Amino acid sequence: MKPAPVKHRFFTPGVIILAVLALNGLIFLAVRFISGLGAVTNLDNNTPWGLWIGVDVAAGVALAAGGFTSAALGHVIHREHYHAIVRPALLTALLGYTFVAFAVCVDIGRFYYIWHPLIMWNGNSALFEVGICVMIYMTVLYIEFLPIVTEKFMGKVNLPGFLETFNEPADKLLRMLNSGLSKTMFIFIIAGVVLSTLHQSSLGTLMVIAGQKMHPLWQTPVLPLLFLLSAIAVGFPMIIFESLIASRSFKMKPEMKILSRLGSMVAPILGVYLAVKIGDMFISDDFKYILKFDVPAWMFMAETGLIIIAFVLFLSKETTRSPGRLFLASSLVIAGVLLNRINNFIVAYKPLYDPVAYFPSFGEISVTVGCIALLVLIYRAVVIYFPVISHK
Amino acid sequence: MKNLNRRDFLKTAALGAAAATLGTKSAKASEKLLSEDRLGVLVDTSVCVGCRHCEWACRLAHNMPSPALDYYSNPTVLKEFRRPDKTALTVVNEFENDKNPNLPIHVKIQCMHCDHPACVSACIVGALTKNEDGSVVWDDGKCIGCRYCMVACQFQIPTYDYDVSIDPHIRKCDFCTERRKEGQLPACVNICPNEALVFGKRSEILRIAKNRTKRKPDIYINHIYGESEIGGTSWVYIAGKDFNELKMPPLGKNPAPGISEAIQHGIFAYFVPPVTLYALLGTIMWVTKRRNESADKDKHDHHSDSHDHHSDSGRDPYRTSGHNTYRDSGHNTYRDSGLSTDKDTKGDNL
Missing domain, CATH: 3.30.70.20 (Alpha-Beta Plaits)
Incomplete structure (x- = not known):
């Protein structure tokens, strides 16, 4: 079983729907870049951050965590039977982070100054830490992906027309690159894991500074730890989720042997996450806020409930054996973590003076949905062209 | 640390003593300015x-x-x-x-x-x-x-x-x-x-x-x-x-910014925690790789002319089954049967 390009046509009815959604998002994006953030979003001086930061950036980073958890499992702890999932997870992380970086460019007012953090540093800023780590990690991800590109073209370089004479040098260059990469790859793999733990946790530090503008159910100094644990917890479910969808879409047999092994590791991580989350509530005595049964309370219960149900499901061996149940349990973890990020960045943020509570506009939702659709389309195109997915 | 109330202290302490002490230092430093x-x-x-x-x-x-x-x-x-x-x-x-x-x-x-x-x-x-x-x-x-x-x-x-x-x-x-x-x-x-x-x-x-x-x-x-x-x-x-x-x-x-900066400086603390983590992961990687390689070498010792055996964890069931097949049925049978272990365990380039 070796990774190989998937033999399947690109266009299906589903792909066309995704393309329409992507196009719709792009139209609103154009308006944002022509007329400013106010033209498309419901953001204002009371609510400076909305759906794009909460979902596209914060949830995007969390859901791309499969890249570093699988790299740690497959390459750092050398569990090589997991290699089949390393490449798809890497591709997800790569596209995920590219999507995050793009979303940041869309959300920040002066997108043309996106490079400023590279030379203008503020070590006190959690956002600076997140920004720098994400930039470096994205570079690392692209480096980690390079061998897949060299593998695709090595020995097959066939340039058109007069460029033909460069075929051999190009091939040599690819081989050099490939051997250089395989010797140094461990540096990047470890760097990727370290960078991920850093920025996944710092993403949690972000909202700590909002102080009392953040609802006490979420405001806690252990937020960085909770963000890191939930990112680790959602890594494998995300891989399982994607792998099962890809098998279904490309009509391949699901990799149940690997997926159920991955699934069996989810419950302990979720357990640790829940223990810290609920333990922190005892320390900070936050239960009184749940008893208010207002919107934040229900949202908090929803996010925690999803994770608890997923935890219970993953405890049972039955779940890890059946593709359907595995898919359900993994989806619950993903939904729980997604909701957690939405809660932390949107629901928990209570402006001091705001007559109207923020709710994302149609334009904001369109851009987010459009970007996700585009992401899926690019993923599909890449696995059809490059050797990413392992199949018989 | 004086400035934090007890609950905040408990919470911050949960992040490690390093965070707390560094937080105090940075608070003092900014006061000086x-x-x-x-x-x-x-x-x-x-x-x-x-x-x-x-x-x-x-x-x-x-x-x-x-x-x-x-x-x-x-x-x-x-x-x-x-x-x-x-x-x-x-x-x-x-x-x-x-x-x-x-x-x-x-x-x-x-x-x-x-x-x-x-x-x-x-x-x-x-x-x-x-x-x-x-x-x-x-x-x-x-x-x-x-x-x-x-x-x-x-x-x-x-x-x-x-x-x-x-x-x-x-x-x-x-x-x-x-x-x-x-x-x-x-x-x-x-x-x-x-x-x-x-x-x-x-x-x-x-x-x-x-x-x-x-x-x-x-x-x-x-x-x-x-x-x-x-x-x-x-x-x-x-x-x-x-x-x-x-x-x-x-x-x-x-x-x-008190708590946020304390956390931030605690995570970084002059780059000690990230560098330590890097070193730790590097060590784990090296140890597990060596363990796998020695397991691999072990395999090669048993069937010296078997080719293309990839490194594989000693706990991997395929290795054991491949090994048994080989022992039970003899070298030629094993090769001819096509039960080459690399089919299942071949790693990718990474």
Whole structure:
């Protein structure tokens, strides 16, 4: 079983729907870049951050965590039977982070100054830490992906027309690159894991500074730890989720042997996450806020409930054996973590003076949905062209 | 650590002692930067009559479009609660006076110029700076428009230009830094006809504020807003009514960036934790690789001419099964049967 390009046509009815959604998002994006953030979003001086930061950036980073958890499992702890999932997870992380970086460019007012953090540093800023780590990690991800590109073209370089004479040098260059990469790859793999733990946790530090503008159910100094644990917890479910969808879409047999092994590791991580989350509530005595049964309370219960149900499901061996149940349990973890990020960045943020509570506009939702659709389309195109997915 | 209450302490301690000690260090370091002579303004809400001339002067001083001065005497504007925005860096709001309904209370709002500003701590590129003179100013040349300062500010002061795509600004009171360079007073202080605004050294205006509240307890409540709120602010307020009812946020005494910076410096701590983690992962990688390679070598020893055996964990079931097949049925059978282990366990290039 070796990774190989998937033999399947690109266009299906589903792909066309995704393309329409992507196009719709792009139209609103154009308006944002022509007329400013106010033209498309419901953001204002009371609510400076909305759906794009909460979902596209914060949830995007969390859901791309499969890249570093699988790299740690497959390459750092050398569990090589997991290699089949390393490449798809890497591709997800790569596209995920590219999507995050793009979303940041869309959300920040002066997108043309996106490079400023590279030379203008503020070590006190959690956002600076997140920004720098994400930039470096994205570079690392692209480096980690390079061998897949060299593998695709090595020995097959066939340039058109007069460029033909460069075929051999190009091939040599690819081989050099490939051997250089395989010797140094461990540096990047470890760097990727370290960078991920850093920025996944710092993403949690972000909202700590909002102080009392953040609802006490979420405001806690252990937020960085909770963000890191939930990112680790959602890594494998995300891989399982994607792998099962890809098998279904490309009509391949699901990799149940690997997926159920991955699934069996989810419950302990979720357990640790829940223990810290609920333990922190005892320390900070936050239960009184749940008893208010207002919107934040229900949202908090929803996010925690999803994770608890997923935890219970993953405890049972039955779940890890059946593709359907595995898919359900993994989806619950993903939904729980997604909701957690939405809660932390949107629901928990209570402006001091705001007559109207923020709710994302149609334009904001369109851009987010459009970007996700585009992401899926690019993923599909890449696995059809490059050797990413392992199949018989 | 003195500044944190017990619960915060417990929570912060959970992040590790390193975070806590480093947090204290950084808090001390930023205290040193604060000059004893830093400036401030006392806003005496009992003196302000709500003429809004400060709003007019502020716009003029900052080259912002403004209606003629006559417009500002229109009292209906005061009926709705307003906040600073891209058209005004300062606004005056009116509140009921329970003691004397004929004399409503007027509260001018603008940037408080915190002693430990959350916006300065938060800004990704350091576009916001706390100056020695107490002012907190924004740097047009650095700002990337991420609006994290707006998330961080405990007074919800910075505003953003949502209606432009190119060159949007973060706007807030700049303590008239330019005017003061030329030896002038801040525009609002300068124009205030009733001297509701007192400009001077922060220590001096605090002394005046204490004096007034002590001498006239019938007029003022015993609370100088900004004296200790989130570690102290350059602008301080005195009033005859609870500041909550004047829509000033109730804030504790801890500087807003305290916990966040303690965590941040705890995670980094001169790069010790990341480098340690890197070294640890590197060691694990090396050890597991060696273990796998020795297991692999072991395999090669057993069937010396078997080719293309990839490194594989000793716990892997395929290895054991392949091994048994080989032992039971002999070398040739194994090769011919096509049960090559690399089919199942071949690693990729990474």
